[in-house]
Amino acid sequence: IPAAVETLLAWTVREAATNVVRHSRARRCRIALxxxxxxxxxxxxxxxxxxxxxxxxxxxxxGLAERLAAAGGRLETGPTPDGAGYLLRARVPVEPS
Structure with missing residues (x-):
């Protein structure tokens, strides 16, 4: 993964984890790459x-969505498909388009 993409993904995990801890009242959190x-x-x-x-x-x-968009990526957030939690998904190209 290029360094710039790695930085965006780290920013994503940091922002999402902060939101889980501060706002979600979650008991469990799963991070997947x-x-x-x-x-x-x-x-x-x-x-x-x-x-x-x-x-x-x-x-x-x-701010995260803006950073991802500037790199050609996107951010999606919302309830999980089963309605039993919350999902944040960031996708960013690893190769120039």
Whole structure:
């Protein structure tokens, strides 16, 4: 993974973990990293509550989304598909497009 992408992924984990600890009331958190198809993905999934529906993202997530977009990546956040927690997923290219 190129150093610039590694830095973005580290920033993602730091921001997500901070949110889990400060806001989620989660008992468990899982962090997964994968590299495939020319992109790296980090997922942070917890069993907490997440923000109430309709809540605007905070400055940390907004800044993270901007950094990822500048590198050609994207940030997705929201309830887990089963509704039993919260999921943050960041995907960023590892090769120039």
């Amino acid at each position: 994968a590299v495939d198809g020319g992109a790296a993905t980090v997922e942070v999934r917890d069993d907490g509550t997440g923000p109430p529906p309709g809540t605007a993202p905070g400055n940390g997530l907004t």
